Amino acid sequence: EAQVTQNPRYLITVTGKKLTVTCSQNMNHEYMSWYRQDPGLGLRQIYYSMNVEVTDKGDVPEGYKVSRKEKRNFPLILESPSPNQTSLYFCASSLGSGSDETQYFGPGTRLLVL
Amino acid sequence: AQSVTQPDIHITVSEGASLELRCNYSYGATPYLFWYVQSPGQGLQLLLKYFSGDTLVQGIKGFEAEFKRSQSSFNLRKPSVHWSDAAEYFCAVGPSYYNQGGKLIFGQGTELSVKP
Numbered sequence: 001e002a003q004v005t006q007n008p009r010y011l012i013t014v015t016g017k018k019l020t021v022t023c024s025q026n027m028n029h030e031y032m033s034w035y036r037q038d039p040g041l042g043l044r045q046i047y048y049s050m051n052v053e054v055t056d057k058g059d060v061p062e063g064y065k066v067s068r069k070e071k072r073n074f075p076l077i078l079e080s081p082s083p084n085q086t087s088l089y090f091c092a093s094s095l096g097s098g099s100d101e102t103q104y105f106g107p108g109t110r111l112l113v114l
Numbered sequence: 115a116q117s118v119t120q121p122d123i124h125i126t127v128s129e130g131a132s133l134e135l136r137c138n139y140s141y142g143a144t145p146y147l148f149w150y151v152q153s154p155g156q157g158l159q160l161l162l163k164y165f166s167g168d169t170l171v172q173g174i175k176g177f178e179a180e181f182k183r184s185q186s187s188f189n190l191r192k193p194s195v196h197w198s199d200a201a202e203y204f205c206a207v208g209p210s211y212y213n214q215g216g217k218l219i220f221g222q223g224t225e226l227s228v229k230p
Contacts (some may be wrong), residue, residue, distance in 0.1 A: 031216045042222045072173025094216040101146050101208055101216050105158040
C-alpha cells in the first residue's frame, strides 16, 4: 500500500530534550516536506527536500533540522524543543515531476513540549 | 503574496442538506488547487484536485468543486451531507511559485458540523 508513515504518533517531552520524528514514504517520491498545523493557521511548511541531500527552509524553520540521506526517509529533528513547538506535525511527499503536484500526507505526530 | 482564504471558520448544516465551503486564493500564475479533509484525530485525505481542463472537478465521497478564475475561487460542494462528513476541510494552492519542494499554501480550515 502506497503511504507515508510517521513515528511516533504522539509524544510528550520536556523543554530541551532532543527528539526526532521519523517519516518514510514508499512511493519513490522526489519531494518531501514537513508541515506544522496550529489552530487558525492551517498548515505551514517547516522544511522541504527536493532530492537526496537537498534540503531547504520553508516558512517556519526556526528550531528544527532535517536530513535526507535516503530517498524514502526524511526525519525532523528538534535539538532543543520549546513549548512553542507544541503542535501537530505532518510529513508529506509528492512525485516532483511537475505534472502531478499532489502531496500525500502522513497520519500526523502530535507533540506536547512541557 | 500567495495566500488562501477560507472565510468560514465553522459551518453547521443539517444531515441531508446541501453544502458549499468557500475558498478564495491569491496566486501569481495558474494554480493547482486542492481540497483536503481531516477527520478528528486523523491525517489529511485528498478530496479532489484541479490542475487544468474542465473547471468542475469530481472528488471522492460525492464532493465536487468548481474553479472560477474570474473570482479566484475554488468552492467545494456536496448536494447531500452525511453525518460522517463532519470534519475539518482545508483548501490549498500550489506548488509554490518557487516550487519549494511542491509546497502547498493552506487556508485556515473550515470546521463542518452536521446536525441530525
